[in-house]
Amino acid sequence: MEQFRGAQVIIVSHVEADPSTPGRCDSQYQAVRLMDSGLEPSILAKGGSCMTGPLDQKDFVGLFTW
Incomplete structure (x- = not known):
């Protein structure tokens, strides 16, 4: 969580391996x-x-946009 200009901000992420290219997601x-x-x-x-x-x-x- 990050506090910025009076707002609380979170990050939601999703990472999935790319089956067609090893080492790439x-x-x-x-x-x-x-x-x-x-x-x-x-x-x-x-x-x-x-x-x-x-x-x-x-x-x-x-x-x-702030």
């Missing part, structure tokens, strides 16, 4: 922020990374 993540009006999802980010673990603040806040 299909991955996607989406940030969700809690605003006074309720939950608001960001755009969906997609990639080919198999990595999981810590994310940079830009991953939490860069997918929104």
Whole structure:
């Protein structure tokens, strides 16, 4: 969870091995922020990374218009 401009932001991610290409994954993540009006999802980010673990603040806040 990340705190930014008064909003709490979480990341929801999904990583799945690509069976046609060893060592490659299909991955996607989406940030969700809690605003006074309720939950608001960001755009969906997609990639080919198999990595999981810590994310940079830009991953939490860069997918929104502030």
